Amino acid sequence: MHISPKRELKRSSLGRVGIVLIVLVLILAIFAPLLVRYEPSGQTASAFESPSLEHWLGTNHVGQDIWSQLAYGARTSLLVGFSVAVFSVLLSALIGASAALVGDRYDRIVMRIVDALIVIPVVIVLVLLAAYIKPGIGYIIVILSLLGWQFGARVVRAQTLVLKEEMHVAAAKSFGASNFYLIFRHIIPDLGPILLVQFVYAARRAIFMEAGLAFLGIADPSIISWGMMMHDALGFCYLDVWRWCLIPPGVALSLTVLSITFIGHAFEPVLDPRLRGEAGA
Amino acid sequence: MLKGILKRTVVIGLVLFLVLGGVLIAGCTDEVDEDTPQGQATSSPVLGDSEEARSTPTAVATVDEKPAPSQPVSYTIADSTGDWGYPSPYTHYSRGPGYIRMSFVFDTLVWKDEMGKFVPALAEEWQYLEDENAYVFKLRDNVTWHDGEKFTAEDVAFTVEYVKEHPMPFTTLIGPSGIRETEIIDDYTIKISLEQLYAPFLNDIAGTLVMLPQHIWEEVVVPEEFTDAKAVVGTGPYMLVDYSKEHGTYLYKAFPDYYLGKPAVEELKLVKIGEQMIPAALKEGSVDYGGVSPDIVGEMEKEGFAVVMAPRGWNAKLTINHNKEPLSTREFRQALAYAIDRDGLVEITQRGHGAAGSAGMIPPDSEWYNPNIEQYAYNPEKARELLEGMGYQLEDGWFVKDGEPLELELLTQSRYGFVEVGEFIQQQLESIGIKIELRCLEGKSLDSRVDAWDFDLSVYGHGGLYEPSILNKVITGSGFNSARYEKNEILNQLLEEQRQEMNPVKRKELVQQIQAVYADVLPALTLYYPNWYSAHNSRVAIFYTPGGVASGIPIALNKLAFMQCEDK
Numbered sequence: 001m002h003i004s005p006k007r008e009l010k011r012s013s014l015g016r017v018g019i020v021l022i023v024l025v026l027i028l029a030i031f032a033p034l035l036v037r038y039e040p041s042g043q044t045a046s047a048f049e050s051p052s053l054e055h056w057l058g059t060n061h062v063g064q065d066i067w068s069q070l071a072y073g074a075r076t077s078l079l080v081g082f083s084v085a086v087f088s089v090l091l092s093a094l095i096g097a098s099a100a101l102v103g104d105r106y107d108r109i110v111m112r113i114v115d116a117l118i119v120i121p122v123v124i125v126l127v128l129l130a131a132y133i134k135p136g137i138g139y140i141i142v143i144l145s146l147l148g149w150q151f152g153a154r155v156v157r158a159q160t161l162v163l164k165e166e167m168h169v170a171a172a173k174s175f176g177a178s179n180f181y182l183i184f185r186h187i188i189p190d191l192g193p194i195l196l197v198q199f200v201y202a203a204r205r206a207i208f209m210e211a212g213l214a215f216l217g218i219a220d221p222s223i224i225s226w227g228m229m230m231h232d233a234l235g236f237c238y239l240d241v242w243r244w245c246l247i248p249p250g251v252a253l254s255l256t257v258l259s260i261t262f263i264g265h266a267f268e269p270v271l272d273p274r275l276r277g278e279a280g281a
Numbered sequence: 282m283l284k285g286i287l288k289r290t291v292v293i294g295l296v297l298f299l300v301l302g303g304v305l306i307a308g309c310t311d312e313v314d315e316d317t318p319q320g321q322a323t324s325s326p327v328l329g330d331s332e333e334a335r336s337t338p339t340a341v342a343t344v345d346e347k348p349a350p351s352q353p354v355s356y357t358i359a360d361s362t363g364d365w366g367y368p369s370p371y372t373h374y375s376r377g378p379g380y381i382r383m384s385f386v387f388d389t390l391v392w393k394d395e396m397g398k399f400v401p402a403l404a405e406e407w408q409y410l411e412d413e414n415a416y417v418f419k420l421r422d423n424v425t426w427h428d429g430e431k432f433t434a435e436d437v438a439f440t441v442e443y444v445k446e447h448p449m450p451f452t453t454l455i456g457p458s459g460i461r462e463t464e465i466i467d468d469y470t471i472k473i474s475l476e477q478l479y480a481p482f483l484n485d486i487a488g489t490l491v492m493l494p495q496h497i498w499e500e501v502v503v504p505e506e507f508t509d510a511k512a513v514v515g516t517g518p519y520m521l522v523d524y525s526k527e528h529g530t531y532l533y534k535a536f537p538d539y540y541l542g543k544p545a546v547e548e549l550k551l552v553k554i555g556e557q558m559i560p561a562a563l564k565e566g567s568v569d570y571g572g573v574s575p576d577i578v579g580e581m582e583k584e585g586f587a588v589v590m591a592p593r594g595w596n597a598k599l600t601i602n603h604n605k606e607p608l609s610t611r612e613f614r615q616a617l618a619y620a621i622d623r624d625g626l627v628e629i630t631q632r633g634h635g636a637a638g639s640a641g642m643i644p645p646d647s648e649w650y651n652p653n654i655e656q657y658a659y660n661p662e663k664a665r666e667l668l669e670g671m672g673y674q675l676e677d678g679w680f681v682k683d684g685e686p687l688e689l690e691l692l693t694q695s696r697y698g699f700v701e702v703g704e705f706i707q708q709q710l711e712s713i714g715i716k717i718e719l720r721c722l723e724g725k726s727l728d729s730r731v732d733a734w735d736f737d738l739s740v741y742g743h744g745g746l747y748e749p750s751i752l753n754k755v756i757t758g759s760g761f762n763s764a765r766y767e768k769n770e771i772l773n774q775l776l777e778e779q780r781q782e783m784n785p786v787k788r789k790e791l792v793q794q795i796q797a798v799y800a801d802v803l804p805a806l807t808l809y810y811p812n813w814y815s816a817h818n819s820r821v822a823i824f825y826t827p828g829g830v831a832s833g834i835p836i837a838l839n840k841l842a843f844m845q846c847e848d849k
Binding site: 041043044045062063132133221222235236237 | 719
């Protein structure tokens with residue numbers, strides 16, 4: 001493989017914008033305790049305040065500081081996004097690569113499961129599950145990971161089928177390397193760039209899903225989350241104050257998803273090298 | 282080339298961004314799910330109801346007569362909850378809003394007016410015979426059913442027998458509060474003998490049990506499935522013209538031969554409109570009445586709408602597992618009461634729209650309220666002292682006993698704004714040193730965990746605080762709404778006595794004593810009573826019935842209001 005994701009990112013100015021944005025969100029999340037003056041869940045009697053020096057973005061319906069909530073909400077979003085991306089990419093790599101290497105009946109069964117999972121509307125399954133268990137962060141991560149690996153698995157399998165025929169892999173195999181060894185020693189390292197792209201897509205999906213679940217009011221409402229903030233704000237849309245509560249999490253979520261989309265867009269040549277020629281011209 | 286792609290993508294990105302933002306803002310006009318805090322104004326649960334009997338009638342009944350050609354006086358009621366079942370006594374959903382929709386069509390023996398006083402409905406006069414423990418009702422002789430048949434004492438006797446065999450979901454007639462027998466004295470006089478002394482008989486039975494026409498219902502074997510047009514033949518001021526389960530709409534028209542005269546409002550419509558949209562619909566003039574959130578009351582009054590507040594009869598409370606150490610200790614429960622600032626709770630989580638809970642459960646604006654009981658005014662110091670008296674010691678800000686940290690699990694749910702209440706209590710208890718694990722559950726799982734005593738603390742709520750018989754149901758009664766506290770003999774005895782005390786003055790004394798004992802042992806802690814409001818243009822003088830409609834429904838739609846209308 002001669003495609004370096006780093007180089008692709010450098011070539012694309014959109015990718016650079018994405019990186020800057022996501023780094024900003026990361027800083028917000030990591031340094032949240034230093035950046036805010038109030039406990040995000042600290043209720044006060046000053047509800048629905050407009051932005052001021054005291055409360056930079058105003059307060060919500062129970063007097064919680066919106067800026068604090070926004071900063072801590074970034075933690076939730078990024079934690080869910082990152083963890084789900086890690087787990088689902090791992091699942092994709094293991095399942096996709098093993099299907100390609102083992103082949104035969106195992107391959108057919110696994111790929112039919114993938115087909116089934118792709119057809120099942122994930123959102124509906126999530127909503128059904130979530131409505132019953134009111135998932136906390138851990139549950140959300142597990143559910144989203146279990147329902148999010150199928151797209152990656154397909155790509156990985158296809159790529160592995162190609163890699164399998166490459167000289168060095170074939171050579172290792174002829175020396176008696178096991179499938180397990182092949183996956184970890186040769187296939188996964190060579191799949192690097194593709195997995196990275198899958199990682200970006202999975203993260204974007206997870207962040208959006210988490211916010212969506214919270215927005216629908218079916219995740220654990222005691223988690224501070226951008227979706228939950230929007231959910232709460234919309235409950236008061238007959239008052240004029242709701243905009244102060246709604247816009248910050250809306251913009252933050254849009255920017256985060258957008259930045260990941262930009263990064264993903266910059267990586268696209270990795271998946272489809274034909275794009276490179278055109279872009280590089 | 283690169284530039285072209287770049288430009289295109291930036292434009293697409295920007296458009297996406299704007300569309301997203303636009304959707305977010307436009308989303309405001311959409312109806313949000315009913316579990317938001319404001320949902321409570323119209324969907325308040327009424328205690329004492331069994332599970333909603335969600336039988337689903339498919340038939341849409343129409344009454345044979347055609348509406349008059351001239352424009353009738355019409356009144357539109359907006360409600361965010363919509364469908365409450367076919368408005369027949371056995372098929373409406375067994376909660377307050379369902380009963381209200383049925384009460385337009387069916388009448389009871391007595392009814393409550395705007396002062397909360399019992400006034401004649403189907404019965405003109407009534408009398409309690411102390412030595413026989415029986416009521417004699419003198420019925421009106423000018424009442425006809427919607428199909429033209431005469432209403433007589435036979436129908437009353439039939440209804441009582443029928444309901445004994447087929448318990449009506451909303452009305453209790455079985456057990457100690459029941460009717461032993463009926464005796465028809467003449468066509469328009471009937472004597473009803475009770476099984477036991479039962480103080481709230483007029484409220485719970487004579488004023489809640491609707492009368493059924495014998496000539497129709499004597500052939501009905503499965504009343505829950507009886508949903509044809511005859512199932513809505515009553516004696517009430519309105520006849521059902523149309524009902525749509527899907528849209529949650531009801532259309533009634535006035536019954537011209539109603540015994541109090543034809544209602545001034547000739548056409549009554551109930552339509553489903555999201556809570557957030559009701560203020561806009563009122564201003565636009567498309568509806569005449571609707572429940573509104575407390576936050577918008579000031580604005581509605583400024584716009585010239587009349588706003589009425591429901592008498593407080595619903596309470597949010599902290600349910601305590603008093604079977605489990607350390608919550609089984611009275612002093613521990615008292616410490617919890619001292620540690621939770623209930624005034625602050627109302628100020629913050631309800632934005633001041635409510636009243637702080639009384640430790641005796643009965644709200645301060647009730648005639649049954651006892652002002653001389655221990656109220657556990659907010660005092661974190663006192664709470665710590667009590668805990669230290671029980672052997673707990675503060676270590677690094679947290680209470681510890683025998684090396685074990687003091688940690689409790691607090692359950693809450695997303696309905697009724699209870700998440701914020703749970704968070705508030707968590708902060709308060711943690712600030713005195715009790716570690717709280719807050720968990721938010723879906724309503725039904727919470728109910729089942731509380732029911733199985735699988736909890737420490739739980740945020741809960743129920744209504745029905747108008748009539749003291751509720752105390753028996755929620756202190757010693759069964760089910761998850763009740764504290765199920767039977768360890769105090771004095772309390773048990775007082776509860777039994779007040780239910781059987783027919784003298785109102787003596788009964789009030791007993792109810793006050795109950796509050797004092799309850800506040801002392803604290804089987805549960807009442808947190809607050811929310812304010813509920815309805816706004817209307819003043820065409821009809823809408824009122825909340827003190828003590829609630831029928832057995833205590835906190836909804837402003839008393840059918841007597843529609844007898845008069847400004848237009849006429």
